[in-house]
Structure formats: C-alpha cells, structure tokens
Amino acid sequence: MKQTKIFLDGIMHVGDVITASSVIAVLKEHYPNSEIHYLVKDSLALPASMICGVDRVIPYTYQSGEGALDVLRIGRNLAKEGYDLGISLDPRERVTLMKWFARIPIRLSMERALGWELGWEKWLYTEDLSYKTPWDYKNHRMGESYQRLMRDYFGDESQEFIPPALVPSASKDLAAADALLAGCSARGPKVLFCVETTAKAKDWRSEKFAALGDWLVERYDASLIMTGIDSHRPKLDAIKSRMKHPESIIDTLGKTTFPALVALMRRADCAITLDTGTTHIAAAAGCPVLTIFTFNSPEIYQGCAEKTWAVSGHVPCSGKHVCIWPKNCPKNLCEESVTLSMVQDAVMEMLESL
Known part of the structure; x- marks a missing residue:
C-alpha cells in the first residue's frame, strides 16, 4: 500500500496547536499508512513533537510582516x-503560499472550523472545507469542530470524538516530576495550578486564588502545585502572602522542561488553570482540568478531553463572538463575575469524579 504523505500547518499558540491536531486521528483512520508532518512556530516544535500521530515537526521562525523570501524558500524545500x-x-497568507509553491496536489483549508471565511487565499486551495452535516461551532469545543470538519470531508458519519493526546512520558521526566513532589506530605489530592497568563484580561485576582488554595487545604488536605515561568513569581508571591497555609504550596515555577511539566500533570490528581495553553496541555496529558474563563467562550475553548470543566460568569457582553475585547473595555466584569463559590462548586464536582 502506497504511503500517504500529509503536511499540516498551524502557526498558532500551543493550546491551538494541540486542539487543532484532533484532525490527525481522522487522517490516521482514513490513511492508515500515512506519514504526518506538522509545521509550527519554532518555539512550539517540542510540544508539537509530543502529539500522538505526528511523525515529524517542521519548525518555522515566524516574523510578522517579514520573511517573504523564506516563504518561497520553504515552499520549494517542501x-x-x-x-x-x-x-x-489556520490558513494565513504565508502557509497558503508555501503549499502553493510546494505544488501539493490537494490543498485543504479549515478556516471554517471556527466560523471564519477566507479572502483571496481561497483561490490557492483545491477546497475550502465546510460542514456537510448540521453543526454549530459555537456550541462545540475547538477540537471537536476541527474533527467534524475533517470527518465531513471524508463523508465519515461517525459521531465519535477522539481527543488529541500527548505521547507517554519518559521515565526521566516522570523521575523529575517525582523529585519536585518529594516534599509533598499531604494525604489529599495533588492539585496543579496555573495562576497567570500573558493576557492580563484572563486573570483571576491573587486574593481569590489564595482563598481557593486555603479552602482546598482545609477541606481536602490538598497539596498545591504551582506551575509557570519565572516571570509569574510576583503573582505567586502575592498569593502566598494572602494565604493561611502557604506551606502547602509546591513551587515549580521555572523548574520544569515541557516534557517534565507533562509528567508533573500526570502525577497530579487534577489541575485548575486560567484560560491558557496549560488547559490544553493538561487535557492532552490526561489530567482532569478545570478552566477559569473571563471573556472567552468556554463552549469553544474548554479542554478537549473527557474530564474537563469550565467556570464562566457568562457576562452578556463577553464571549468570542460579541466581546469588544478587553483592551477596548474599561470594565472588569468578566473577571469579577467569576466568584470563589462558583469555582469551589466546580472543583468539588471535579474531585468527586476522580
């Protein structure tokens, strides 16, 4: 049987790269003898290489507004x-032209997975995919919409959703995770936290996280695993200063590689995160995860796995399709609408499912 060689591209953030890779499961079903190459931003080459079904990662150094000659060069190499x-x-101009220069005979666009329409780029695709079955992407997680669009292309009526997954952790990464957790003496659940994102409008205040942490310790005898990068330390320090039980925190900020972070998620019992890539990493790692949403739609951006939960205030002016975006909004209703009690209720539901 002839091998089918497939090129995917997605110059996106890590959460998008993971959830959009849900198309791979369908491709493997219909092309069992296939080799799948995934072009992503160079900074995401390692995470992309850990997605199940990806045979090769092609790193791309993306500079907005520059690198036109690179597009031609890469296209010719492809x-x-x-x-x-x-x-x-995510069919932007660059990747559209790359595939055109590469003379790939079948070129598919999946822009409509999230309701967008292509401009002039559509003329450089052999097909701009659309849903052939009734489907409202606003009521489905992003990975489900990508997978449905791929199934419709094949005329596949299956309703099964196969969530994207990360490859099993190496023993050295599990050992690194175990070393970080060596000081954990609590008998209750190990709860992994992500308390900051690069988008301040997705934040949840330090005092709320502090109260949630104390409640988890007092009610469940939980250990609190704080993840993130070094620049998140001021936020973590602010949380610790407001807590009655800061000794229950296991500080891993800046101490994990990406594979070790995935292993840490697999050693944790569950995760509580803001609306960021950590949500999708945890889901793909098989860690039950609760996401706190401000202005984005949880129906679309919730983690793509069986055990995922979301909390949102559902403020009428929020959500991907009506929000004027936080930088244009003088209010703080998105964050304020997510109360401590709402998150506690969702955490109890999550912990009871374990």
Missing part, C-alpha cells in the same frame, strides 16, 4: 518532500 495532501489548520 516540494522536494512529495506531499500528497496539505491541510491548513
């Missing part, structure tokens, strides 16, 4: 690979 099928998960 032409040497002899791809049978090219799929754009």
